[in-house]
Amino acid sequence: MTPLSYPPKPRPGDRVAVVSPSAGLPGLFPHVYELGLRRLREEFGLEPVEYPTTRVMGADPRDRARDLTAAFADPSVTAVLATVGGDDLITVTPHLDDAVLRANPKPYYGYSDNTNVLNHLHRLGIVSYHGGSVLVHLGRPGSPHPLTFDSLRAALFTSGWYELTPATEWGDQPNDWQDPASLADEPLMFPGSGWSWQGPERVVEGRTWGGNLEILHWLLAADRVAPAAELAGSVFLIETSEELPPGTEVYRILRNLGERGLLATFPAAVVGRAKAWDFARPHTPEQRQAYAAEQRAAVTRAFAEYAPDAVLVFDVDLGHTDPQLIVPYGGEIRVDAVARRISVRY
Template sequence: MIKPKQLKPGDNIAVLSPSTGLPSVFPQVYHQGLSNLKALGFNVVEYPTATMDIDEVFNSPQARARDLNNAFGDDNIDGIISTIGGSDSARILKYLDAEIIKANPKFIMGFSDFTAVSAFIHQLGIVTFNGPSVMAGFAQIHNMSDEYQTYVRSFIYGEHNESEFPVFTHFSDGYPDWSEPSAAGQLKPQQINTGPRFYQGDSAKKYKASGPLFGGCIEVLEMLKGTQYWPRQDFWRGKVLFLETSQEKPAIDYVRYWLRNYGVMGVFEQLSGLVFGRARDYSDDEKQLLDEVILSVVKEEFGCDKLPIVTNLDFGHTDPQMILPLGISIEIDVQKQKIKALESPFKL
């Protein structure tokens, strides 16, 4: 895998909208995110789609792709961060210039609908990052714990190399109504984090497994299945697949059907591990049922009873969210109930 260069204070970060134009609808949230990025030490470079009208963004997947192509092609840009997710970034993939992107690998991060873009670029052989966006994550970071702020700073500046995945003490299910000006940068009430849940494993391997990360928002990955953008069959061998549900809170039966499809495709039998982010807006009982469904599909339906599974991790549509680098190897230790990165995501 090609790793991007390590970021540093003073670097130029391109901000753009590959998914939706929500900055034009909630500018106060967007500007709070920019302010917090600048406080982290970055110079922010706004590309046209960052503040483009929401309808114009939707109607022009070409403009969204053009911003991405231009950001990769600009030697003055050190990294790229998405403004926010959406629902149709898959529409821009055919307009992305693979040659420009491969020739100019750099840090690029987002989550949710950004999964489609991240998966596309990752399959070019480049490490990409599933993590906070400008409006969902960075806009609220000043109201998160000092521990999380330190984590983000150390990660993006390359100090977070071989290290254990963090488990934060509290989490929030989203944000107050953004139509209220006072909601900019705010979080919903914090809840106690009960921590990740570890299941299964292979005793012959001392309940340890390792492999490179791949994944994202489960609903968005569904849009890529059956297309030229879906990974080849041999791509999955040895991978640790990470999945998370969106703020739409899909019915648990739908998650069952989507997972069953992975099983039918022969994905589970090739994986080294399977991890899930915390499900946003699900009750504790629903989260437990979701775990039961995951185990039922993987273990009972497809016989993968030694595949390590971890749920309720700090990534996805709840805050705070850890940053997951696609293509970087991690190790799952089911007995110790720990996950750690085995390498730096940056070119050293």
């Protein structure tokens, strides 16, 4: 099993890479992107460094891989931030120069389709960070969400333990990026109701692995997931995307992981709050609740069949909803089902 290590952290004033290894959406929505860059400079004191494909939609996967490799190779760059997700990063990671990544480990921040990179770095022994997006989170309309920015600031600059906090309000209905005026408006938010716990009351400590569930299924199909024995003892991170996979599909994906022998090795799973609204499916609040309940039932069913003694925590703000808490990928986590607290080591 490859040992995992934390890369050195940036400091305020450092140069950090801003890359689009997935979709080059900064080129389509420069107003959102520029807001994210301004906050990166003003709120975090970091100087963003762009690469040739950062603002290019449909760039060749080899070119995107070349930019990502160059970001790791540059000795003046101390961290790498993905601008956004997408759906074809699985075609990029085979072109990365793993020797360069191993020789120049740096903290990488991304989620959704970036699960491809997070998993790739995990297999190289490099701890990365699930969460953070220049467009979605740094470019949030209205004002930055304090929970997101506090978590991201800690994940960027500190190395100690950090306690995750349940959101007192949350949202999953983003403003329309095609309307620049919408950047002035706060997103629609709902009252938070805390996390939901299932399973035995015990404390689980381990290293994290997982990410976006749909992308994990693709990675399994491409045979890019480590054997179950290597992932044994991991705390499983689960979140789903704006494609709103139905509960049946969520269950089947998890069942496949169970048949592979993975679920039985996970002592705990931290499940992101289900995103239940999209522009193509503008669900009512009642439909949102029904969708989230269906997804929770699917996860509960799969774990009852393959890992009945696992601790499950639902509605943690780590996925496609707002705010977003940053979680180390391959880093340490403590899931305390007795005190009902979750802490991570950045």
